[in-house]
Amino acid sequence: MKLPAITLSAIGIAATGFADQIPTKDGVDATVKQKFSPYAGRDFPTQVFWGDTHLHTAVSVDAGTMCRIGQEDAYRFARGEEITTTHGLKAKLSRPLDFLVISDHAEMYGLMPQLLGGDQEILSTETGKRWHKALTSGDDKVVFDTAMEIVASLSGDEVPIKSDRAVKNAWQDYTALADKYNDPGRFTALIGYEWTAIGGNNLHRNVIFRGDASVANQVVPFSQFDSKNPEDLWKHLEGFEKQSGAEVMTIPHNGNLSNGRMFTVETFDGKPLTKEIAERRAHFEKIVEVTQIKGDSEAHPMLSPNDEFADYETWDKSNLNGTEVKKPEMLQWEYTREALKTGLKLEKKLGINPYKFGMIGSSDAHTAMAAVEEENFFGKHSGVEPEPKRWEHMVIEAPDPTYSIKGWQQAAGGYAAVWVRENTREAIFDAMKRKETYATTGPRMIVRFFGGWEFTQEDGASRLPADAGYLKGVPMGGDLPARGESKAPNFLVAAMKDPYSGNLDRIQIVKGWIDGDGKTHEKVYDVVWSGDRKPDEKGKLPAVGNTVDVKKATWENSIGAPELVSFWQDPEFDAEQSAFYYARVIEIPTPRWTAYEAKRFNVEMSKEVPMTTQERAYTSPIWYTPKK
Structure with missing residues (x-):
């Protein structure tokens, strides 16, 4: 069909007037030279994306004693979908997150779902049989006491229930799920886990992979049963990087609960820090989690007496499990501002600064929900979901009640912000690596x-x-x-x-x-x-x-x-x-x-x-x- 001709006069524009408005070649060249659009030619990160690098689900041994939400629902929730919590509440974020790391504990990875599900290999052990019977008894006191026994067992030197098959299967199920939910440009599912050096003096690290399941599946999570020494974790990851050609990083958290061990000038064994160990730490630990549910670790009022904002959501009674009282001399080795200062000293001495790190926040929620908004806060673990008396509940029950942490002392925080060009695994990992990140206590400023x-x-x-x-x-x-x-x-x-x-x-x-x-x-x-x-x-x-x-x-x-x-x-x-x-x-x-x-x-x-x-x-x- 032949289209009718349209004349300039037919659309109400005078031909001579319109012709005057057509830019000449010289005019276009002049505009280009002036770079008319301020956004043309930009070659730097223009977007900030929000995420949580520290979330636990029912797959973690400690979370799984109370939490019944799995990894898939954790992804759905982070993407902005509505889910049902362990206690039957409807939950949804005000706005979706852009990325998530489900960092379930390496120790007996995936044990709890298999234990509760009656896995025959797990139930063939005496401990597995006893734990299964107790957790499915319906007796609240028996369930709680058994849950506490399971968590306490992580402080030992031997694996209470050892199943390499169970760990490998659970890890590969997770990495496949991460690949499934990873949607470049829309939502990033970074693969990771938490290495948890249990024993009270918290030295925990989240381990984050840059690649996909084919990369992460070349190893299984390195746990405290392999070593409680973070230097061994870095050596293990160094070997992984050399063998695979892939990249990985570790993110320390809760220095405020390490009782003077997180940012010291000594090795794990109490010897003077060496240049080799400092270089290895600087290589893997580009960023630090400075704020989360278990308190804020930016600064402490005793260390920064002239800083009126230093005393924010402070947890400084004891170590992580309340077994060792906090002493004032421990504080300087726990807080990130002081660690940054210590790094300047070590650089003069060793020629390398192991504490030259950036900052992020994350939740450390054990509910499978990265929900840290003040009006939408679901707590540290599933035992303290919203209900009239949760502010009085114990989050950490210490042997001496003086050092226990009650529900109201939980901090609703935090999130990680990264400046990137695009929402992909590679871009977010690389932003963390170059430290173009910041922490917030929850808001998305x-x-x-x-x-x-x-x-x-x-x-x-x-x-x-x-x-x-x-x-x-x-x-x-x-x-x-x-x-x-x-x-x-x-x-x-x-x-x-x-x-x-x-x-x-x-x-x-x-x-x-x-x-x-x-x-x-x-x-x-x-x-x-x-x-x-x-x-x-x-x-x-x-x-x-x-x-x-x-x-x-x-x-x-x-x-x-x-x-x-x-x-x-x-x-x-x-x-x-x-x-x-x-x-x-x-x-x-x-x-x-x-x-x-x-x-x-x-x-x-x-x-x-x-x-x-x-x-x-x-x-x-x-x-x-x-x-x-």
Whole structure:
């Protein structure tokens, strides 16, 4: 069929006027030269993706004593689907996550589903038969006592029920499931597990693979029954990388529960740290989990007495199982800010910094649900799902009740944020490897942080700070480039609120450095804040205020700011001193999960229970190293 001719006059445009609007070749060339579109030609990460690198399901021995949700439902939940919890509640995230690592414990991997399912090999052992009978007895006390016995058995030196077949089958079922749910561009299922050095002084690591099932299936999870020494874990993974040509990383967590062992200057056996071990650790441990349900590990008020925000969701009574009391001298080896400072010392001594790590948050939930929003928090394990008295329940029951942890002390956190070009396994792993990551305690605020020597005030006022950030400097996780003519490094920092959460109070830059005598120091700078507040004569910024209505579990965003952007230059820079800088973003006060719980169940909690929180984000640092 012949289409009718359409003339310019037929559509109401004067031919001469239209012709004048057609760009000439010269005009097009001029526009191209001016780079009209600010987004054309970009070659840097432009998207931040959200995930959890630390989630346990019924496949984990400890979680599986109470949790009945498996790995497939864990993926479905993370992708934004609605599931039913162990206790029969309907659950769904406010927004899907972009990636997930199901990190079930390596120790007796997959035992619980097989035990409860009556696997004949498991039941052929005396221990397996007894545990199965107790867990299926229907007697709540017997079930609980047996669950505690199973968890306690992980502290021994021998495997209570050994089945290489069961572990291999469970691992390969999981890696196949991860490949099934991995959907490049939409949802990433990174393969991983947790190596759990049980014994109270927590040295746990999540092990994350870059590749697919064909890569991960070349090994089975390395467990504490292989070795309780993290140095042996790194050696094992070093051998795996050499043999397979693949990449893997380890992520330490809960330094606050290690009782002085996580970030020390010694080996596992108490000998002076060697360069070889420091190099191996630096190779595998690019990032650290700094905040999660079992407390926040960024800073401690005793270590940082001048930091008014240091005492956040602090767990510092004892070690992980409450068997060893916390002593003040242990704290310096547990918190990430102090570890970053220790790393500067070790670099001077060994020539390598084993604590040159970035930061992420994750949940460590043992419910199979990566649910850490304050109004949607499902707890540490399935024994503390939402119900009227869960705030009083024991999360950790220590031999001495003084050191037990009650339900209300759980922190609803956190999540990992990564800056990437695309949502794939390779892109997310590589972002973690280069430390272009940050941690949040739950909210999904967008944070940029760049360091360099040539930024200007105009760059700090830009609506596109990343353009100048990547062009003139390095992003979070990087090393400052060679110093030019500038007298001091300068930084661009920007944050935008989570639309589901509170406005922003302020952005701070935390600096740590080492002086000529080998002593380390730190200082927290308020660099940009909301409102017209002014620091007092001592430099302290007044509090932003508090609009929380605890009884109604709500707040007003009538204070704070939806976004903050700033240029900042170090006013006390010494070119001879190694240093690091990271940004901390603080929200205005909002209701804590306990306030939502009190309202929903109409319960009155004791006065010691906090009802408000100031959520936050921690970026990976940027380092400065003097020329040698």
